[in-house]
Amino acid sequence: MRYDLVIFDNDGVLVDSEPISNRLLAGYLTEIGHPTSYEDSIRDFMGSAMHRVHDLIEERTGERLPSDFDDVFHARVFAAFERELKPVPGVVEVLEKLSADGVPYCVASSGSHERIRVGHRTTGLDRWFVDGRIFSSQDVGRGKPAPDLFLHAAERMGVAPGDCLVVEDSPLGVRAAVAAGMDVYGFTAMTPADRLVGATQLFSTMGELADVLG
Numbered sequence: 001m002r003y004d005l006v007i008f009d010n011d012g013v014l015v016d017s018e019p020i021s022n023r024l025l026a027g028y029l030t031e032i033g034h035p036t037s038y039e040d041s042i043r044d045f046m047g048s049a050m051h052r053v054h055d056l057i058e059e060r061t062g063e064r065l066p067s068d069f070d071d072v073f074h075a076r077v078f079a080a081f082e083r084e085l086k087p088v089p090g091v092v093e094v095l096e097k098l099s100a101d102g103v104p105y106c107v108a109s110s111g112s113h114e115r116i117r118v119g120h121r122t123t124g125l126d127r128w129f130v131d132g133r134i135f136s137s138q139d140v141g142r143g144k145p146a147p148d149l150f151l152h153a154a155e156r157m158g159v160a161p162g163d164c165l166v167v168e169d170s171p172l173g174v175r176a177a178v179a180a181g182m183d184v185y186g187f188t189a190m191t192p193a194d195r196l197v198g199a200t201q202l203f204s205t206m207g208e209l210a211d212v213l214g
Contacts (some may be wrong), residue, residue: 004163010109012169015119020080031052049143063190087123090206106133108153110143111126144172147180171195
């Protein structure tokens with residue numbers, strides 16, 4: 001099926017940031033008294049907006065995270081991005097193919113606009129994503145698994161939800177896409193296939209995605 005819009009998640013789909021950010025998140029939570037393993041962070045927070053971290057910690061412990069938690073965390077993440085971040089292997093070829101075929105695309109991420117731009121600038125993906133193609137949970141208030149972000153991106157791009165394809169790698173993102181009435185291809189590079197329940201189709205490499213989109 002040819003789609004009128006391809007909506008990419010960012011972290012783990014365009015940039016290989018999930019190992020970096022979840023390692024740092026687990027370490028920082030543990031440091032301030034909320035023991036969290038890397039595996040815990042992947043399971044509970046991968047694909048989510050920062051408000052979910054605050055909500056889950058308060059729900060589980062009755063304690064609120066420090067008021068500067070987001071600022072400290074993001075400073076650590078951005079510094080690590082500058083040293084370590086790479087584009088997901090094969091994603092440039094997918095973007096080249098979409099551009100050559102004249103298929104509109106954008107990014108819709110739970111991360112902040114600043115996080116998206118830092119990651120894209122560091123990896124060279126900024127050439128593919130101008131401002132009108134970047135959407136963040138900051139734009140809508142509720143992050144995934146709510147469908148708001150994907151619906152917002154589709155509306156701004158002028159495409160009906162049923163004509164959109166979402167490319168996601170997290171259970172929360174797949175749930176958001178399904179709730180938005182969109183097809184969703186689940187990327188299994190970091191997430192077991194059985195956790196991406198509801199995905200229209202699964203793929204394990206960007207080469208496979210390019211073939212499917214063809």
